Amino acid sequence: MIGSIAALGAGLAVIGAGIGIGQVGGKAMEGISRQPEAASKIQTAMIIAAALIEGAALFGVVVSFLGLK
Amino acid sequence: MYLSHILNSKKIALSVILGVFLTFCTCKTFAIQHEEAHEAAAATEHEEEAFNPSEVILEHIADSHSLHLWGTTSIPLxxxxxxxxxxxxxxxxxxxxxxxxxxxxxxxxxxxxxxxxxxxxxxxxxxxxxxxxxxxxxxxxxITRNVASMWLSIVLLFIIFFSVSAAYKKREGKAPKGLQSFLEPVILFVRDDIARPNIGYRYQRFMPLLLTIFFFIWINNLIGLVPFFPGGANLTGNIAVTFVLAFITLIIVNVNGNKYYWKHIFAPDVPVWLYPIMWPVELVGIISKPFALMIRLFANITAGHIIVLSLISLIFVFKSAYVSVVSVPFVVFMDVLELLVAALQAFIFTLLTALFIGTAIEEHHH
Incomplete structure (x- = not known):
């Protein structure tokens, strides 16, 4: 039972990260299509933002790892 | 017959390279399968128990007192x-x-x-x-398998970088050759895309640190993907290793922090009565940045390994070779994705380290 709740937690963390990274990626695409010459700068900023969001989601995943034990 | 141009075609060459690469990946998955099969067989022989995927997966991810070479061969440490x-x-x-x-x-x-x-x-x-x-x-x-694998990667890094730096001395002023031409763009990428934009004009002091972090994480991520010797260990998916890496970042950032950095933490531009609230928040901020680095690398690499091993485990859960029709292509896909993740996580770790150093040594002009 604890295992399944942990899986639920991992799923919820992934929903949050999905929404967040989706937003970042979408807006970055928009930015690049508006200003293709700034693509490399936008890309780096996008990766940083995506990594920060992903970090928050991974906290959730790690907590659900701990729940597995 | 004018067919010789086929051999010169770039497309053909590319597809041959891709084919060889995919064959190698498939061999690798078969190697894992082989190893799993042995272990599953051994487990059933000894305990007559049902196959327990989470146990097998955790055993593969965790540290161990023997270094796995191939098949069922391993050397005790x-x-x-x-x-x-x-x-x-x-x-x-x-x-x-x-x-x-x-x-x-x-x-x-x-x-x-x-x-x-x-x-x-x-x-x-x-x-x-x-x-x-x-x-x-x-x-x-x-000396567990993670330690052994770390020493191996360090030796590998020393061999690679000493030979490349010797080549730079020997071939001064000439075009790079061999391994040099592979590493030079990567080193320039770390300098021009990671260090310089984020740290500023004083980036040179931190280049040795950033390059070491980048190549150490990258090579260990890649070694971690190989199921047989020299791989088999899951070094960057070990929280102790990522803890030390993040701790180095914490020390470097705070030792190099200038007065603006510390002023921002202890005397920010807010009313004085807010200081008791601001101090704990800022101090947590100091710790939480490297903490996130630690968790990010650990969880990304561990999650990748868990996904690959779970897909392989499906074959043994259903006790049917036909499941491999689904699971092996997925494993190949995940492995290719992991190759990307291996480089990406090294990049992100280095980039965020550079970013934190950059904010710590930044000069403010109020």
């Missing part, structure tokens, strides 16, 4: 224990894969889930002392 009575060293082969106890000089030792325990009277076990359990009777300083 030295066990070094610091007990309350003295130091004890012996080979891990004495445990016979956890089936036998070893009578040492001071205590009797037993391997439970790849961790050394002291067998006390009445067969009660006391585990190694850790940060979480400081009053244990022994501290485990063994």
């Amino acid at each position: 030295p066990v070094i224990l610091y007990t309350d009575k003295g130091i004890e060293t012996f080979s891990a082969s004495k445990f016979e894969h956890g089936h036998a106890d070893y009578q040492g000089k001071y205590y009797t030792y037993r391997l439970v889930k790849d961790k050394v325990h002291i067998v006390g009277e009445g067969s009660d076990l006391s585990a190694a002392a850790t940060v979480l359990k400081p009053n244990g009777k022994l501290v485990d300083f063994s």
Whole structure:
């Protein structure tokens, strides 16, 4: 039972990260299509933002790892 | 016949390279399968138990006292224990894969889930002392497979970089050649895309650190993907390793922090009565940035390994070779994705380290 709740937690963390990274990626695409010459700068900023969001989601995943034990 | 142009075609060459690469990946998955099959068979022989995927997966991810070479071959590694009575060293082969106890000089030792325990009277076990359990009777300083794999990667890095730097001395002013031409763009990428934009004009002081972090994480991520020797260990998916890497970042950032950095933390531009609230928040901010680095690398690499191993485990859960029709292509896909993740996580770790250093040494003009 604890295992399944942990899986639920991992799923919820992934929903949050999905929404967040989706937003970042979408807006970055928009930015690049508006200003293709700034693509490399936008890309780096996008990766940083995506990594920060992903970090928050991974906290959730790690907590659900701990729940597995 | 004018067919010789086929051999010169770039497309053909590319597809041949891709084909060889995919074949290699498939070989690799078969190697994992082979290994899993052996282990599953061994498990059923010994305990007559159902296949337990989470146990197998956790065993592959965790540290161990033997270095896995290929198939069922593995070499035992030295066990070094610091007990309350003295130091004890012996080979891990004495445990016979956890089936036998070893009578040492001071205590009797037993391997439970790849961790050394002291067998006390009445067969009660006391585990190694850790940060979480400081009053244990022994501290485990063994050369485990993660340590062995780390030393291997360090030797590899030394060989690669000493040979490349020697080449730069020997071929001064000439175009790069061989390994040099592979590494030069990567090093320039770290300098021009990571260090310079984020740190500013004083980036040169931090280049050795950033390059070391980048190549150490990258090479260990890649070694971690190989299921047989020299791989087999999951170094960057070990929280202790990522903890040390993140701790180095914490030290470097705070040692290099200038007065603006510390002013921002202890005397920000807010009303004075808010300081008691701001200080804890800012101090948590100092810790949480490297903490996120630690968790990010650990969780990304561990999650990748878990996904690959779960897909392989599906074959043994359903006890049917036909499941491999689905699971092997997925494993190949995941492995290719992991190649990307291996480089990406090294990049992100280095980039965020550079970013934190950049904010710490930034000059403000108010």
